[in-house]
Amino acid sequence: MRTREISAEDITRTVRRLCIEANTVLGKDVIEAYEKGLEKEESPVGRDAFRQLLENARIAQEEGLPLCQDTGLAVVFVELGQDIHIVNGDLNDAIHEGVRQGYRDGYLRASSLDPLTRKNFGDNIPAIIHVEMVSGDKFKLLVAPKGFGSENMSRVVLFPPATGIEGVKRYIVQRVEESGPNPCPPVIVGVGIGGTFEKAALIAKKSLFRPVGQRHPNAEIGQLEIELLAKINQLGIGPLGLGGSVTALDVHVETYPTHIASIPVAVNIQCHSNRHKEAIL
Numbered sequence: 166m167r168t169r170e171i172s173a174e175d176i177t178r179t180v181r182r183l184c185i186e187a188n189t190v191l192g193k194d195v196i197e198a199y200e201k202g203l204e205k206e207e208s209p210v211g212r213d214a215f216r217q218l219l220e221n222a223r224i225a226q227e228e229g230l231p232l233c234q235d236t237g238l239a240v241v242f243v244e245l246g247q248d249i250h251i252v253n254g255d256l257n258d259a260i261h262e263g264v265r266q267g268y269r270d271g272y273l274r275a276s277s278l279d280p281l282t283r284k285n286f287g288d289n290i291p292a293i294i295h296v297e298m299v300s301g302d303k304f305k306l307l308v309a310p311k312g313f314g315s316e317n318m319s320r321v322v323l324f325p326p327a328t329g330i331e332g333v334k335r336y337i338v339q340r341v342e343e344s345g346p347n348p349c350p351p352v353i354v355g356v357g358i359g360g361t362f363e364k365a366a367l368i369a370k371k372s373l374f375r376p377v378g379q380r381h382p383n384a385e386i387g388q389l390e391i392e393l394l395a396k397i398n399q400l401g402i403g404p405l406g407l408g409g410s411v412t413a414l415d416v417h418v419e420t421y422p423t424h425i426a427s428i429p430v431a432v433n434i435q436c437h438s439n440r441h442k443e444a445i446l
C-alpha cells in the first residue's frame with residue numbers, strides 16, 4: 166500500500182497561517198450575508214450596525230487586524246486520509262505549535278486557561294482538535310477561532326421522543342430568544358439533531374462551516390432551516406442586539422440517526438464574526 170508523507174513542520178506552518186487569516190479575513194459568504202442583511206434590515210439602527218460590521222471587516226483585512234478582540238479558542242478539524250503518514254513529529258503537537266505561533270505572530274489575544282484555577286496559559290493552547298479518518302491520501306485542516314459570547318449561549322438537550330419536531334423547533338427558537346444580545350447577533354445558528362450527547366454537539370458545530378446562505382442538500386432539512394430562520398428573524402433582537410428584523414444570517418441543521426428513546430438537540434450559536442479558514446495539504 167502506498168502512503169503519502171506530510172511533515173509535522175508543514176502542518177504547523179499551515180495552522181499558523183490559518184489562525185492569522187481566520188482572525189483577520191472574513192469569508193466572502195459572510196460579507197455577502199452582511200450586504201443582504203443591510204438591504205433587508207428594517208430598523209435604521211440595525212442598518213447602521215450592518216454598515217459598521219462591513220467597515221470593520223474591511224479595516225481588519227486591509228490592516229491585518231483581528232476582526233474582534235475575542236480571538237477565541239482555536240477549534241481545529243482534521244480530515245486525515247488513512248494513506249497519510251505524518252513524519253518528523255506528532256499530529257497533535259504540530260497543530261498546537263501552529264496555534265501557538267499563529268496567535269503569537271498575529272498579536273491575537275490568548276484566552277486559553279485552566280478551568281479550575283482560571284490561570285491563563287498565555288499562548289492560547291491547547292487547541293480543540295477533532296480528527297476524522299477518511300479514505301485515500303487526503304489531508305485537510307480547518308481552523309475556526311470560536312468566540313465565547315456565542316459559545317456560552319449554546320446548549321445540548323436530550324428530549325423525550327414525545328417532544329416531536331414541533332417541540333424541537335420551539336426549543337431552537339427559544340434558545341436564540343433567551344440568548345438575546347449575548348452571542349453578538351446577527352448570528353448563524355448551528356443545529357445538530359440526533360446521535361448521542363456529544364454527536365449532536367459535534368454535528369451542530371460542523372454545520373457552522375457550511376457557507377452562509379447554502380441550504381442543506383436534503384430538501385426536508387433545507388425547508389426546516391428556512392422555517393427556523395424566518396421564526397428567529399421575527400424575534401426582533403436585531404443586529405448587535407439593537408433591535409431589528411435580521412437577528413440571524415442563517416440556520417444550518419445537520420441530522421444523524423439516534424436512539425428510539427431520545428431526540429438529542431444541540432444548538433451551537435455562532436456570532437457575526439463567523440471565522441474559519443481551511444487548507445488541503
Ligand code: SF4
Binds near residue numbers: 312316
Ligand atoms: S461572540 Fe464573537 S463577536 Fe462577540 S465578542 Fe466573541 S468573538 Fe467577538
